Amino acid sequence: MPSDQANLNYPSSHKVEQVDIYHGVAVKDPYRWLEDPDTEETKAWITAQNEVTFSYLEDISAREEIKQHLTALWDYEKYSIPWKKGDRYFYFKNEGLQNQDVLYTLTSLDGEPQILLDPNQLSSDGTVALSGIAISEDGRLMAYGLSNSGSDWQEWKVRNVATGEDLTDHLQWIKFSGASWTHDHQGFFYSRYEQPQEKTKLEDTNHYQKLFYHRLGTPQSEDTLIYHRPDQAEWIFDGEVSEDGRYLIISVSLGTDTKNLVFYQDLENPEGEVVELINEFEANYSFIDNDGTILWFRTDLDSPRGRLIAIDLNQPAKANWQELIPPSEDTLKTVGLLNNQFVAKYLQDARTVIKIFNLNGNLVREVELPGIGSALGFRGKRRDTETFYLFTSFTTPSTIYRYDLVTGKSEIFRQPQVNFDPDSYETRQVFYDSKDGTKVPMFITYKKGLPLDGNNPTYLYAYGGFNISLTPNFSLSNLAWLERGGIYAVPNLRGGGEYGEAWHQAGMKLKKQNVFDDFIAAAEWLISNNYTCSAKLAIGGGSNGGLLVG
Missing domain, CATH: 2.130.10.120 (Prolyl oligopeptidase, N-terminal domain)
Structure with missing residues (x-):
């Protein structure tokens, strides 16, 4: 892999004199010209940026091998x-x-x-x-x-x-x-x-x-x-x-x-x-x-x-x-009506719990899920006695189960055939202190037996916004990372929906700084607990998560 990123010659991004007045406050926007993707100037800038990016990526010797491996992993029903x-x-x-x-x-x-x-x-x-x-x-x-x-x-x-x-x-x-x-x-x-x-x-x-x-x-x-x-x-x-x-x-x-x-x-x-x-x-x-x-x-x-x-x-x-x-202490996310009973999906520290109640609101049973992870589904009609759900985790590909609402039994309906051994990996959930003392959960997944010597390449991914919860989910690109000795860490930052509306609002507007503080504290915890070091810690996020890391 190229070792000297300092030699990358990025194209210049010139500034313009653009100032907008919002509520009496002058706000500069010197890159306004980039908001129009169809101008010749913007097109040239994008082309130049892509040339820098792809010339760097093409010099990574393992890139083609990783691409072929990912393609093979992805090729399953x-x-x-x-x-x-x-x-x-x-x-x-x-x-x-x-x-x-x-x-x-x-x-x-x-x-x-x-x-x-x-x-x-x-x-x-x-x-x-x-x-x-x-x-x-x-x-x-x-x-x-x-x-x-x-x-x-x-x-x-x-x-x-x-x-x-x-x-x-x-x-x-x-x-x-x-x-x-x-x-x-x-x-x-x-x-x-x-x-x-x-x-x-x-x-x-x-x-x-x-x-x-x-x-x-x-x-x-x-x-x-x-x-x-x-x-x-x-x-x-x-x-x-x-x-x-x-x-x-x-x-x-x-x-x-x-x-x-x-x-x-x-x-x-x-x-x-x-x-x-x-x-x-x-x-x-x-x-x-x-x-x-x-x-x-x-x-x-x-x-x-x-x-x-x-x-x-x-x-x-x-x-x-x-x-x-x-x-309750858990976050009630959704409710369905099946077999004349309420099927309630909860998040308990960012993992799925399913409970069934009668029409008076009395608990009938808790559904026994295959493990600690995320479950979706439980759709159907009020008189249905069967339903289906999908279960996944960081090391479990999405598996579909049929659930008998009368007996309370689950059986596998569709199980994907992915070429890897899930027993070779483990997921831990830890709770760390953010800057203001708030406890924040984080999932950490890696190969079993990986030495915690502070020298492991680690990918820290988060979102923290719009009441969206990050729950355990299987990803083939993450699997390829784990196979090569990487660590994958997902903190459940404030702004998400893991602990309900109060958790959501604690990462909004004037409290938005909490999201950044939670993310920084996650990185510091990983380093102080010898999972990785600053030089080997990468951060990522998409959409709202892009604002977080960018």
Whole structure:
């Protein structure tokens, strides 16, 4: 590997006299010119930066061997969690090295699968992606969204599941929206914006989203407007039909804030108005299901780590709300309704715990997971007696289990075949003190028997923002790092969602410095405990994590 980075000749980045006034404060922005990627000047700068980068990378002698090894590791079958609609099952599968996962359907778990949609065939250059799907309740129709070249804009179509043929329906100017079918299978709800100017459609800020109902076989121009707010430019609407088909639940969000409003419409009354059930941005409310006029929500109102409540639409005042599952030391992330029981997913020190409660909120059992890691899934309908979940950890590839909700037993349904020995590695969870004394958890993974002599190459990765939790997750690129004697460390910084809303807010705005302090303290702990040294410690992060490390 090249040893003298000081000889790298980076292209110059000239400064301009750009000053903006915000609330009376002058803020310099000397690199504003780089915000336009299409100018010849910016293109030349990018080309010069790439020349420096790739000339350095090409001199790394082990690079080609690592690339070939990663390619071989990646070449194995990968499955998503299956789910059921009507009398059909659906799942995604990747043969190994496909750019996008392929959607399959089958009529029984041991039946012959058929390809429903292969996103790899949507364009010759691979720039069209499947961005969303919604299967009708009878499993016969699929609404699906496509995005082009990474754009947030989506176009939605409808496909006949049995024949694989598309209907004539074609919806445009959809962004930040899914679709939810009515139970008569005649159409679905979705949200869209007005058609933008063609020249600036990828640059303009979008305002005034509207919630519509699309009836199959009709042009988009005839779609029924369900709800919009001309006085609220930035509100985003997510319409979801309840499992019994009676209610349209509308979640209203504003930007990336986790707080939301909840409105509803009684679909048994076609002329019924949209009712504002929760009309203050004071907490997060996630709709779970309903029993007649009783609606269940997971919320962090008066409970930063989450609880389950019931709201009676006949007595919707807050004083009448009923708490079913009270707050606990663990963070309640999601709740589902299966086998007439609540299936609650918790985070306990950033690892998954699944608990099952009856409809009165009494604990039935804790699901025995395969180990300490992350579990996803537990989807289905209220009367289902089986479900599926995915389990993974830093040393466990994503394995799918079938779970019997009656007996409480799990069995492996799909297990990937990856060419490595998980027993050769170990993961530790430690708790270290941040600058202000706050205890912060960190996962550390490495080869068993690795000497802790302060000389190990270590990759410290973190995020710390937007209520996002970093939980144990298998990565082949990390595996290649571990195979070569590297250490992989993941601290759960404030700003994330590992310990609920209070932990999230402790890394926001005027408290953002806590995130950097937590990260620095993680690095100092690794060094002081002889895992590594400063010269062999690399740091990384993406998106918000890029701000952290950059």
